[in-house]
Amino acid sequence: MSLTTLKEVLAYAETKKAAIPAFNIDNMEIVQSIFKAAEEEQYPLILAVGQAAIKDGRMALLAASARTFAEKSSFPVVLHLDHGQSLEQVRMALDCGFTSVMIDGSKLPFEENIRISEETLKLARAAGASVEAELGCILGTEDDISHDDNKPFLVRTEDVKAFNEAITVDALAVGIGNAHGIYKGLPNLDFERLAEVNDISVVPLVLHGGSGIPADMIQRAISLGIRKINVATEVRLAYVKGITTAISTGDFYPIANAGKAEVYNLVKGKIQLFKNGMVD
Ligand code: 13P
Numbered sequence: 001m002s003l004t005t006l007k008e009v010l011a012y013a014e015t016k017k018a019a020i021p022a023f024n025i026d027n028m029e030i031v032q033s034i035f036k037a038a039e040e041e042q043y044p045l046i047l048a049v050g051q052a053a054i055k056d057g058r059m060a061l062l063a064a065s066a067r068t069f070a071e072k073s074s075f076p077v078v079l080h081l082d083h084g085q086s087l088e089q090v091r092m093a094l095d096c097g098f099t100s101v102m103i104d105g106s107k108l109p110f111e112e113n114i115r116i117s118e119e120t121l122k123l124a125r126a127a128g129a130s131v132e133a134e135l136g137c138i139l140g141t142e143d144d145i146s147h148d149d150n151k152p153f154l155v156r157t158e159d160v161k162a163f164n165e166a167i168t169v170d171a172l173a174v175g176i177g178n179a180h181g182i183y184k185g186l187p188n189l190d191f192e193r194l195a196e197v198n199d200i201s202v203v204p205l206v207l208h209g210g211s212g213i214p215a216d217m218i219q220r221a222i223s224l225g226i227r228k229i230n231v232a233t234e235v236r237l238a239y240v241k242g243i244t245t246a247i248s249t250g251d252f253y254p255i256a257n258a259g260k261a262e263v264y265n266l267v268k269g270k271i272q273l274f275k276n277g278m279v280d
Pocket of ligand 1: 024083179180181207208209211232233234
């Protein structure tokens with residue numbers, strides 16, 4: 001199957017009242033493990049390439065690897081740019097065949113966020129790709145990108161309304177107290193705000209910072225309209241944990257396979273959790 005768009009898989013998620021996982025991919029072993037789990041679960045998949053991987057020169061390599069696996073898969077796969085930082089980066093991703101791009105204008109003044117999202121839409125539509133924008137801030141640090149924690153970070157319903165009136169993107173990431181990285185203690189998610197935002201949003205909502213959010217909170221977020229959930233840190237930690245336990249073998253394949261096994265187990269569990277709300 002060739003790569004599909006974010007818009008398409010989120011429409012599917014809406015019919016099932018479920019969420020689609022977006023796993024960050026950083027190397028080929030991680031891609032292999034994610035596909036193995038998704039193949040067994042027969043569930044759509046979003047493969048996200050983030051800023052650390054891009055900084056390390058992996059964008060085109062990861063895109064090629066994702067495409068190769070997707071072509072053999074029997075379920076829909078989206079190749080997505082995570083936290084796109086500029087129009088230039090969006091162009092690069094589209095040139096590499098990404099079928100979805102996120103533009104992270106959340107640090108910009110509201111009007112500029114609209115403007116850069118609009119420009120991104122033009123580029124993406126010309127390439128047949130989807131667009132995710134962000135309102136409110138995701139706390140914490142990921143791939144050296146962090147937010148000033150003193151800045152108001154919770155998404156405001158009036159901003160969602162004004163944003164939706166100005167432009168129509170395909171997905172909207174919202175800051176509801178979620179954070180990148182592992183939470184210190186229990187996440188403090190503002191579910192009331194999520195419900196309000198979902199009531200007025202015309203586009204599906206995205207939850208970033210999925211690592212470490214307990215299952216009951218994930219299910220509640222899905223029941224309140226979250227249709228895409230991003231997981232990066234836990235994937236990397238699982239891979240590192242796996243290779244660390246096998247490192248004493250000093251042998252490449254046992255080490256690589258131990259990393260893959262941990263990622264597979266993690267991803268399988270996340271897919272089962274995220275599709276839980278599914279109605280047949
Ligand atoms: P975590 O690293 O906390 O899972 O967040 C992932 C994410 O939101 C990627 O955009």
